Amino acid sequence: MMEQHREEDEGAVPVSPVGQYFNSSVLRIYIIGVLEFQVRLDESQAIPLLQRLFLPINPRFSSIMVEDKRRDKQWKKVQVNLKDHVKIPSFPDCESKESYNNYFSDYLSRIAIEKLPQNRPLWEIHIVNYPTSSAASTLIFKLHHALGDGYSLMGALLSCLQRADHPSLPLSFPSAKPSKSVSKGFLGKFSSTMSLACNTVVDFWWGILKSSVIEDDETPIRSGFKGVETRPLTISTIEFSLDQIKLIKSRLGVTINDVITGIIFYGNRLYMQEINNESKAANCTALVLFNTRNVEGYQSVDDMLNAKAKGPWGNHITFLHVPIPKLESGRISTPLEFIWEARHIIKRKKQSLVVPLTGMLLNMESKIKGYEAVAGHIHGTLSRSSMVITNLIGPSQPMSLANHPVKGLYFTLAGGPESLVISIMSYMGVLRVALKTEKYFIDEHKLSSCIKCAFETVLKAALEFPQPTKT
Structure with missing residues (x-):
């Protein structure tokens, strides 16, 4: 399949310079986004939600990087098998949240340093349906930084969510007010x-x-x-x-x-x-x-x-x-x-x-x-x-994903030296x-x-x- 995509140039989109820097032989940077939920996640909804909400946001979520004859990298659309992108870990049964805290921490640390396969779109999600001291369940997004910066990718993730208090209203954010300019002589x-x-x-x-x-x-x-x-x-x-x-x-x-x-x-x-x-x-x-x-x-x-x-x-x-x-x-x-x-x-x-x-x-x-x-x-x-x-x-408002209330969220970067x-x-x-x-x-x-x-x-x-x- 990879050879087929290399031969087909029609419809390919050039990868930005920064995207190529972040997906090279010496540097591969990832963004790790963590959503904490108040309730256990319904795993059966994962693939339908990704198909309906996530993939349509941007073609890069359905594309892989290929090289043209000049060795320049391009985004090439492919058929996405969502089952390859959804991971559901299994932890040993525990009686305390502290034990699950340790299992979750080890799991998050391990997947953060793993490299994403280059023969499929550069993202994956992990559904951790075990209670920790922070949440009843956790959803981890791992996205290659070549897909976009934190501003783009956070906007993409949040577009899949809705306000928990008023689902019909859009999520809003504190706006930054520009400082007043002072005229100078x-x-x-x-x-x-x-x-x-x-x-x-x-x-x-x-x-x-x-x-x-x-x-x-x-x-x-x-x-x-x-x-x-x-x-x-x-x-x-x-x-x-x-x-x-x-x-x-x-x-x-x-x-x-x-x-x-x-x-x-x-x-x-x-x-x-x-x-x-x-x-x-x-x-x-x-x-x-x-x-x-x-x-x-x-x-x-x-x-x-x-x-x-x-x-x-x-x-x-x-x-x-x-x-x-x-x-x-x-x-x-x-x-x-x-x-x-x-x-x-x-x-x-x-x-x-x-x-x-x-x-x-x-x-x-x-x-x-x-x-x-x-x-x-x-x-x-x-x-x-x-x-x-x-x-x-x-x-600023509480969020939910398919009626699963979001308790907290954070992100980090991985792959750098x-x-x-x-x-x-x-x-x-x-x-x-x-x-x-x-x-x-x-x-x-x-x-x-x-x-x-x-x-x-x-x-x-x-x-x-x-x-x-x-x-």
Whole structure:
């Protein structure tokens, strides 16, 4: 069948450059989405629901990657045997949810590092019909990152769900309000232009060095081992109150992303210090992933999937190298300064042209050396950094799938050569932080405890911070 598809070029769609980078011999990245349900799932509904709701969303869910005569990859439609894509594990009978917790954790960790077959569409679902401390049953989506970015794929998954309270109404999301622009005089515009130029030059060359020459120090969150992507991993989660995050945000006059990024940085430094006191001053970098679509926010699933307004389906992402502030450095003396420092660094980097310049550099490298070379470049960038941070906004209302109420959801990335990935998603007033950690190297329980401690410390300090007055 594969040979037949290679010979047939009619109807094939070219794979995007990023899609080819993410499905190469050196790099295969997957998105793992986890839906937790309040009731046991009806397994008999899985295939009809996939046929009716999931496959029609996008042709890529019914396509495989093939190579043309020029060795360029294309999406080719195939007949999908849904039974090959639905997995239902069987666990030993247990009397306690704690035992099922362990079985579920081991199962999730195992399927996260397994490679998806290339001779069928690059996705699968796993129905885990065993009770854990988090849910009565769990549905795991494993999707190849070449299919699209988190924005596209989350929109696809959520389009299969409906509001639990009002099924006839669409799911909606908190909308991001753009900040008001302030008019500047000549001196202000000149200063901004010079800052833009300086930031661009510094960030661009530092990014090149970080991707090719300079490595982060080996620390309790970065092993530096070769082939980390093939080593066992663990996936765990932490929950925070979104209202408390918003309280910190309003007290400090920052954004929600600033708050959670600062807390994660602070929590990781506390963990590093607890494992090895000298590492509190080690050089560490986070790769913070950003959506590059021209969108200020989305309010419904239709908005997420509206290609005309938000840019075509695919991988519209980039990353910024963000140095993780050091404990007790010259600029850091209190926990709150982790948040202000994170805000300062990210805001400065986003106010440069490093993102489009980096994209142009990768395109040039792709044309000269090929997709495999760019994939190797991205692999090196990931392996030289200490962690990856990514986030998505989730629905504000309770969801259900075919009358199965959704209790919670989270996601993570797998297949990369980093020791630590931190993924953040909101749902019904709860901010869920997922930790994908290198097993036997990172103590995920202690790391979770340190991040919780960082949150509580920051919350207490923010409550004592003078409340801003309106003028």
